[in-house]
Amino acid sequence: MERVAVVVFPGSNCDADTLAAAREAGTDAYFVWHRDTDLQRADIAILPGGFSYGDYLRSGAIARFSPIMRAVAAHAQAGGPVLGICNGFQILCEAGLLPGGLMRNARLKFLSRPVRVRVEATDTPFTRLYGPGEELTVPIAHGDGRYVVDPRAAAELEAGGRVVWRYLGDNPNGSTNDIAGVCNAGRNVVGIMPHPERRTTPVLGGQDGARVFHSMEARHATQHAGAVRALGSQHSRV
Amino acid sequence: MAAFRVEVRVMPRASLLDPQGQAVEHALHALGFAEVGTVRVGKHLVLQLIAASRDEATARARSMCDRLLANPVTEDFEVAVESA
Numbered sequence: 567m568e569r570v571a572v573v574v575f576p577g578s579n580c581d582a583d584t585l586a587a588a589r590e591a592g593t594d595a596y597f598v599w600h601r602d603t604d605l606q607r608a609d610i611a612i613l614p615g616g617f618s619y620g621d622y623l624r625s626g627a628i629a630r631f632s633p634i635m636r637a638v639a640a641h642a643q644a645g646g647p648v649l650g651i652c653n654g655f656q657i658l659c660e661a662g663l664l665p666g667g668l669m670r671n672a673r674l675k676f677l678s679r680p681v682r683v684r685v686e687a688t689d690t691p692f693t694r695l696y697g698p699g700e701e702l703t704v705p706i707a708h709g710d711g712r713y714v715v716d717p718r719a720a721a722e723l724e725a726g727g728r729v730v731w732r733y734l735g736d737n738p739n740g741s742t743n744d745i746a747g748v749c750n751a752g753r754n755v756v757g758i759m760p761h762p763e764r765r766t767t768p769v770l771g772g773q774d775g776a777r778v779f780h781s782m783e784a785r786h787a788t789q790h791a792g793a794v795r796a797l798g799s800q801h802s803r804v
Numbered sequence: 805m806a807a808f809r810v811e812v813r814v815m816p817r818a819s820l821l822d823p824q825g826q827a828v829e830h831a832l833h834a835l836g837f838a839e840v841g842t843v844r845v846g847k848h849l850v851l852q853l854i855a856a857s858r859d860e861a862t863a864r865a866r867s868m869c870d871r872l873l874a875n876p877v878t879e880d881f882e883v884a885v886e887s888a
């Protein structure tokens with residue numbers, strides 16, 4: 567069972583949904599307050615959506631200096647999986663753990679509605695249970711969702727297969743290359759603007775988001791199988 | 805040590821779309837200000853601070869911009885320092 571730390575900032579409002587989605591997927595998920603300084607032996611850290619610090623100055627700009635972010639950065643640098651959803655994505659960009667930044671939607675309006683996205687990368691800890699090119703319906707709820715990155719960095723993201731989710735059809739916010747989510751070079755840090763935790767069961771309108779959370783547990787199962795195999799071969803050598 | 809008043813101007817990077825600026829531009833045109841060209845909207849921050857010299861106040865303010873007040877990916881900033 568994966569230990570999943572869901573970080574709660576003042577102004578987070580998707581923390582409970584994210585915790586529920588992670589638990590539903592079979593993980594041992596728990597909250598960590600932003601003033602805490604360690605992730606309590608987490609295997610995975612999630613920064614949920616919301617409006618940390620009221621989005622003052624810029625979305626995520628102040629939250630990225632919360633004490634817990636040192637632990638999140640250390641976890642990421644050690645190769646530990648980190649997922650940022652919506653405001654969590656904005657915080658990861660502000661913290662420099664992901665490239666680029668998120669600016670006001672091109673048409674200025676706050677958008678809260680389902681959108682279509684395509685899964686572009688399945689080799690991340692949060693998308694491994696999706697098929698390459700699979701198309702999903704997931705909700706967005708953001709005012710600052712326009713992902714911007716300079717042309718060179720955008721080319722690097724594309725060449726490295728680091729665009730994780732891409733909007734299909736109408737780009738809701740004017741993001742560069744229709745990007746809805748990206749990962750770092752190590753592929754362990756992922757940021758997405760849509761809210762998979764709001765689409766995990768039919769009663770919520772669909773379950774296209776559920777496998778983001780099931781992927782975390784699948785990673786654990788794979789690691790565990792690897793450990794057992796390693797143990798087995800060692801045993802046979804004795 | 806002396807007191808300084810620092811004004812920081814943060815603007816969306818010129819190469820990036822500024823939808824707020826465009827909306828204001830359209831509103832000014834609608835009001836009959838046909839002479840208005842491009843409008844861009846940024847932030848203006850005013851800080852009071854204590855420093856040994858004007859140069860030190862400027863250096864500290866620039867450091868604040870690098871770390872927090874401006875986003876290096878999406879924004880440019882200018883700092884103006886005067887004695888308070």
